[in-house]
Amino acid sequence: MSEKHLKTGDSLPPYSGKLRLFAMRFCPYAERSVLVLNAKKLAYDLVFIDLDNKPEWIFSFNPKGSVPVLEYEEGKAIFDSTIINVYLDEKYPEVPLQAADPLRRAQDKLLVELFAPAQSAYYTAAFNAQALTPTSAETYHKGLEILQKEIESRGTTYLAGDQPGLIDYTIWPFLERFLALPLLGKTDFAIDQSKYEVLLKYIEAMKTVPAVKSYCLAPETHSKFTESRVKGNPDYNMLDTSDVVCCMRPRKKKE
Amino acid sequence: MSEKHLKTGDSLPPYSGKLRLFAMRFCPYAERSVLVLNAKKLAYDLVFIDLDNKPEWIFSFNPKGSVPVLEYEEGKAIFDSTIINVYLDEKYPEVPLQAADPLRRAQDKLLVELFAPAQSAYYTAAFNAQALTPTSAETYHKGLEILQKEIESRGTTYLAGDQPGLIDYTIWPFLERFLALPLLGKTDFAIDQSKYEVLLKYIEAMKTVPAVKSYCLAPETHSKFTESRVKGNPDYNMLDTSDVVCCMRPRKKKE
Numbered sequence: 468m469s470e471k472h473l474k475t476g477d478s479l480p481p482y483s484g485k486l487r488l489f490a491m492r493f494c495p496y497a498e499r500s501v502l503v504l505n506a507k508k509l510a511y512d513l514v515f516i517d518l519d520n521k522p523e524w525i526f527s528f529n530p531k532g533s534v535p536v537l538e539y540e541e542g543k544a545i546f547d548s549t550i551i552n553v554y555l556d557e558k559y560p561e562v563p564l565q566a567a568d569p570l571r572r573a574q575d576k577l578l579v580e581l582f583a584p585a586q587s588a589y590y591t592a593a594f595n596a597q598a599l600t601p602t603s604a605e606t607y608h609k610g611l612e613i614l615q616k617e618i619e620s621r622g623t624t625y626l627a628g629d630q631p632g633l634i635d636y637t638i639w640p641f642l643e644r645f646l647a648l649p650l651l652g653k654t655d656f657a658i659d660q661s662k663y664e665v666l667l668k669y670i671e672a673m674k675t676v677p678a679v680k681s682y683c684l685a686p687e688t689h690s691k692f693t694e695s696r697v698k699g700n701p702d703y704n705m706l707d708t709s710d711v712v713c714c715m716r717p718r719k720k721k722e
Numbered sequence: 723m724s725e726k727h728l729k730t731g732d733s734l735p736p737y738s739g740k741l742r743l744f745a746m747r748f749c750p751y752a753e754r755s756v757l758v759l760n761a762k763k764l765a766y767d768l769v770f771i772d773l774d775n776k777p778e779w780i781f782s783f784n785p786k787g788s789v790p791v792l793e794y795e796e797g798k799a800i801f802d803s804t805i806i807n808v809y810l811d812e813k814y815p816e817v818p819l820q821a822a823d824p825l826r827r828a829q830d831k832l833l834v835e836l837f838a839p840a841q842s843a844y845y846t847a848a849f850n851a852q853a854l855t856p857t858s859a860e861t862y863h864k865g866l867e868i869l870q871k872e873i874e875s876r877g878t879t880y881l882a883g884d885q886p887g888l889i890d891y892t893i894w895p896f897l898e899r900f901l902a903l904p905l906l907g908k909t910d911f912a913i914d915q916s917k918y919e920v921l922l923k924y925i926e927a928m929k930t931v932p933a934v935k936s937y938c939l940a941p942e943t944h945s946k947f948t949e950s951r952v953k954g955n956p957d958y959n960m961l962d963t964s965d966v967v968c969c970m971r972p973r974k975k976k977e
Contacts (some may be wrong), residue, residue: 530836545829547835550828550835556826557824558824573805573809577805
């Protein structure tokens with residue numbers, strides 16, 4: 468798999484017959500669906516697109532042009548990470564990721580909703596720092612506290628239980644990116660050991676989950692991409708090694 | 723049932739043991755859950771609250787203080803119309819309202835998402851007319867066209883089939899309010915017979931659905947409430963007749 472992002476003018480790669488996910492390598496919403504596809508051990512193709520110079524054909528799959536988009540049959544697609552993930556979980560029930568109990572499913576959705584303001588505060592801190600107000604960091608920490616309290620009260624390694632589930636894969640992509648904020652000079656947004664012992668233990672556990680491990684990026688990498696985006700020239704292809712020719716080996720491809 | 727809205731300082735009515743929905747009589751999101759409770763023939767209590775002077779206890783059920791909120795057990799609640807409605811449908815499966823097929827369920831959610839910009843345009847037209855731009859009416863009509871096209875392509879009386887389902891009860895509260903826009907002087911937002919024959923036929927069919935009929939309000943009523951809200955003094959209790967004493971009968975209560 469190449470980590471190169473297709474852009475305006477690039478052709479749509481031929482459909483292989485597998486599920487196909489259109490994503491952007493650094494998009495947390497797209498990551499949610501990547502993690503669910505990984506966790507469910509589904510075979511799929513992953514195609515990255517440049518969100519600043521979108522290939523024309525993305526609009527035939529999603530009129531909004533946003534990612535993630537799941538092509539579930541040639542030329543037929545659904546979009547929105549939440550919609551895609553519930554669809555995948557219901558359509559391929561072999562590895563169930565949603566909670567079995569209707570009330571717990573509702574509570575998981577509420578947790579995502581109560582955590583969402585922290586995500587918005589993260590976006591402001593990372594990409595729109597001039598709009599930061601003292602309440603941004605407060606909102607962010609309130610979201611983290613809600614999450615930590617929930618992890619504590621559930622008393623399991625993951626939010627879903629002893630194994631991670633949809634709720635974990637939905638929250639994770641943001642935690643992964645939150646860790647980059649101190650590197651971007653946003654020290655108010657650090658997740659300190661003193662205050663967040665339980666949350667940090669959860670973060671460490673999540674990093675070892677195979678579905679996460681194979682896609683997760685280091686804070687330094689997120690920080691570097693964020694800086695390029697803030698400068699107005701997002702380096703979508705910074706991880707792409709498909710064109711690297713090594714002296715000793717043929718063309719190296721990232722898995 | 724009284725249509726009076728409880729406000730700051732008012733006590734929480736005693737819990738009867740039934741499901742209890744906290745709502746606001748003119749809120750389309752709250753209406754979504756009322757319709758689902760009605761359609762599923764569930765026994766429930768309905769408590770209206772004044773959203774400008776919220777009773778303190780609403781925050782113990784929902785930290786956001788928004789409606790609808792469903793108290794599913796004494797002191798325990800979930801909120802957000804979408805979360806509540808899926809919970810009700812899964813917890814009480816006797817009258818199933820969601821589509822049986824995972825793909826159709828995903829497509830129903832996408833339709834709600836693609837229709838949402840029309841809802842935003844409606845809010846602007848109804849409550850914030852000074853923010854109207856020429857694209858507002860375009861966005862609104864684009865949403866209506868998407869909806870009409872979908873009704874046409876499904877070829878059934880309701881979006882869900884020969885009987886209305888969750889998708890119909892999710893969209894309906896907005897259509898009901900859209901019909902008030904011409905009365906508010908927003909003639910660009912009229913749903914004309916010439917352009918919307920299929921949609922208008924759908925609207926007429928929805929009006930006859932028992933779950934809708936018992937809660938639906940006339941465009942004149944919505945228009946009157948909207949005007950009061952725009953003037954900064956929302957007349958939440960305009961439908962309340964619980965204090966009307968008739969000469970010939972004891973205190974009249976609306977059912």
